Amino acid sequence: MAVFGLGALDDGTLYAVGVDATPAGVVRVSTDGGLTWAELAQTFEGQVNCILGIG
Numbered sequence: 001m002a003v004f005g006l007g008a009l010d011d012g013t014l015y016a017v018g019v020d021a022t023p024a025g026v027v028r029v030s031t032d033g034g035l036t037w038a039e040l041a042q043t044f045e046g047q048v049n050c051i052l053g054i055g
Contacts, residue, residue: 001028001037 003018013031017040020026028037 001034003034 001018001020003016005017006014007017008014014033016030016034018028018030018034018037020028027040029040030037
């Protein structure tokens, strides 16, 4: 897991954004300090694009 960025949602929830090495390119988000990772949810997409510089 390569971590690309950190941020906070409007409600103050901190999150990290990362991309899996295997399977390659799966973008995931963690809201518990990296203990668990979930596939990127639609609600995170705009913020992740800003972090990654693609939006």
